[in-house]
Amino acid sequence: MSGNEDATHFEDLPLEALPLDAWHRAKGARMVGFAGYHMPIQYEGIMAEHSWTREHAGLFDVSHMGQLTFSGEGVDEALEHILPSDIKGLKPFRQRYSMLLNDEGGILDDLMVSRLGPNEKGEPAFDGAAIYMVVNGATKYDDIGWMIDYLPDEVVMNHMADQALLALQGPEAGEALATLIPQTADLLFMQSGPFVWRGVPLWISRSGYTGEDGFEISIPAEDVTLLADALCELPQVKPIGLGARDSLRLEAGLPLYGHDLSPAVSTIGADLGFAIQKRRREEGGFIGHARVMKELADGPGAKRVGLKIEGRLPAREGAKIFSGAIEVGEVTSGGFAPSVGAPIAMGWVSLPDSAEGTALEIEVRGKRIAAVVAPMPFVPHRYRRKA
Amino acid sequence: MSRYFTDEHEWIDVEGEIATVGITDYAQEQLGDIVFVELPAEGTTFEKGDDAAVVESVKAASDVYAPISGEVVEANGALEDEPALVNSDAEEDGWFFKLRIADTSELDGLMTEAAYKKFVASL
Numbered sequence: 001m002s003g004n005e006d007a008t009h010f011e012d013l014p015l016e017a018l019p020l021d022a023w024h025r026a027k028g029a030r031m032v033g034f035a036g037y038h039m040p041i042q043y044e045g046i047m048a049e050h051s052w053t054r055e056h057a058g059l060f061d062v063s064h065m066g067q068l069t070f071s072g073e074g075v076d077e078a079l080e081h082i083l084p085s086d087i088k089g090l091k092p093f094r095q096r097y098s099m100l101l102n103d104e105g106g107i108l109d110d111l112m113v114s115r116l117g118p119n120e121k122g123e124p125a126f127d128g129a130a131i132y133m134v135v136n137g138a139t140k141y142d143d144i145g146w147m148i149d150y151l152p153d154e155v156v157m158n159h160m161a162d163q164a165l166l167a168l169q170g171p172e173a174g175e176a177l178a179t180l181i182p183q184t185a186d187l188l189f190m191q192s193g194p195f196v197w198r199g200v201p202l203w204i205s206r207s208g209y210t211g212e213d214g215f216e217i218s219i220p221a222e223d224v225t226l227l228a229d230a231l232c233e234l235p236q237v238k239p240i241g242l243g244a245r246d247s248l249r250l251e252a253g254l255p256l257y258g259h260d261l262s263p264a265v266s267t268i269g270a271d272l273g274f275a276i277q278k279r280r281r282e283e284g285g286f287i288g289h290a291r292v293m294k295e296l297a298d299g300p301g302a303k304r305v306g307l308k309i310e311g312r313l314p315a316r317e318g319a320k321i322f323s324g325a326i327e328v329g330e331v332t333s334g335g336f337a338p339s340v341g342a343p344i345a346m347g348w349v350s351l352p353d354s355a356e357g358t359a360l361e362i363e364v365r366g367k368r369i370a371a372v373v374a375p376m377p378f379v380p381h382r383y384r385r386k387a
Numbered sequence: 388m389s390r391y392f393t394d395e396h397e398w399i400d401v402e403g404e405i406a407t408v409g410i411t412d413y414a415q416e417q418l419g420d421i422v423f424v425e426l427p428a429e430g431t432t433f434e435k436g437d438d439a440a441v442v443e444s445v446k447a448a449s450d451v452y453a454p455i456s457g458e459v460v461e462a463n464g465a466l467e468d469e470p471a472l473v474n475s476d477a478e479e480d481g482w483f484f485k486l487r488i489a490d491t492s493e494l495d496g497l498m499t500e501a502a503y504k505k506f507v508a509s510l
Contacts, residue, residue: 041446046444046445313423314422335445335446
């Protein structure tokens with residue numbers, strides 16, 4: 001028997017340990033190499049962890065991700081050059097989904113960007129920086145190199161390598177976190193702010209990668225074990241591995257960089273045009289603008305779509321998609337969806353075949369299986385948008 | 388009846404000329420939640436080492452090889468409705484397929500249970 005663990009081998013460099021490495025192992029995690037780190041793929045099992053997160057609250061260690069701050073004169077203008085999103089209009093404590101584009105409009109990474117602000121006592125977060133950004137772990141060093149080339153000298157980018165990141169996700173995440181930090185109850189989806197827990201400064205946003213309500217908590221690496229323990233002592237919370245993180249985000253219709261998104265594809269084709277606000281589309285002034293405008297006018301060549309699959313055989317990344325005899329695309333993420341109870345996939349198909357309801361076929365090990373272009377998310381989002 | 392094992396984490400029960408093949412408890416544990424098993428059709432013949440079945444976990448697809456040469460005489464239909472049987476009972480009810488053994492001398496190269504246990508402990 002031979003397996004294909006879906007672990008990214010990171011340029012053959014030795015894997016590094018995250019701050020919670022020993023904690024994961026003590027919790028019985030199976031560790032794999034991912035984005036250059038030893039990371040927990042599962043604890044008790046992907047299905048059980050997936051269901052737990054949909055019903056209660058799951059704790060994910062996402063400390064492999066890159067946490068950056070930006071400060072200095074002209075920081076908004078500088079970031080509006082390298083991000084297609086509205087940064088000038090981003091209010092303090094608000095977060096936005098954005099991406100880095102190359103000159104051809106291809107996607108170099110997707111990310112979250114937020115404007116920092118002081119706490120109630122007027123004390124600044126992250127040494128008084130203006131902007132906080134979270135980028136993907138596997139791409140963080142490339143991102144940093146790319147941005148350095150475009151940022152003016154007055155703007156300082158700081159990679160907070162000593163900062164850990166936890167995600168607490170699920171319908172009981174709000175209740176769970178409020179038992180430790182009552183003030184977090186007031187946060188709404190895509191809001192963020194500074195908090196203090198046992199004297200430790202935290203930056204918490206109400207967001208995540210599962211489609212559920214939840215939080216992402218930035219905390220100094222030296223304090224993260226204490227917080228992970230305190231959270232997992234709560235009856236609602238269990239640790240969840242990368243395996244369930246992937247099945248949860250796929251059901252939520254959220255793309256995974258390096259799989260569903262890459263430098264070969266565009267924002268509009270990826271159906272991520274919402275990240276480019278009206279003013280930015282009209283005014284331009286960001287890297288990759290020409291591609292965005294062209295595709296808004298003429299349509300992209302291909303689109304990222306959801307695919308519902310007939311039967312129980314999963315279609316995995318790389319499987320070719322056909323309309324009759326013609327190859328029209330490729331699966332970029334796929335697997336069994338525990339909350340749907342069937343296999344689902346995300347893929348790129350040519351524009352004429354991308355309409356919801358289009359019947360297609362996917363080739364798996366020489367056999368054709370039936371698939372239908374389906375709306376995403378596959379499982380409804382349950383973000384907390386109103387108090 | 389004698390039970391043999393392979394270093395590809397399969398078990399083989401031999402009764403007369405028929406061999407029943409499955410994956411070991413260690414293998415199912417490594418794979419995690421199994422959601423689909425693709426089994427060979429009756430009458431298919433395999434050479435030792437051929438791809439014989441595919442087991443799909445939530446995360447990945449893995450090939451199962453024919454541990455010996457032979458002709459498929461039966462596949463475990465129960466796995467179609469309940470692939471998780473491989474997780475819950477890998478070494479009994481979660482069997483994959485039965486082969487009519489082509490060459491009994493191939494059994495000589497397989498491991499005993501004690502040897503397999505030692506092999507797994509060394510991983």
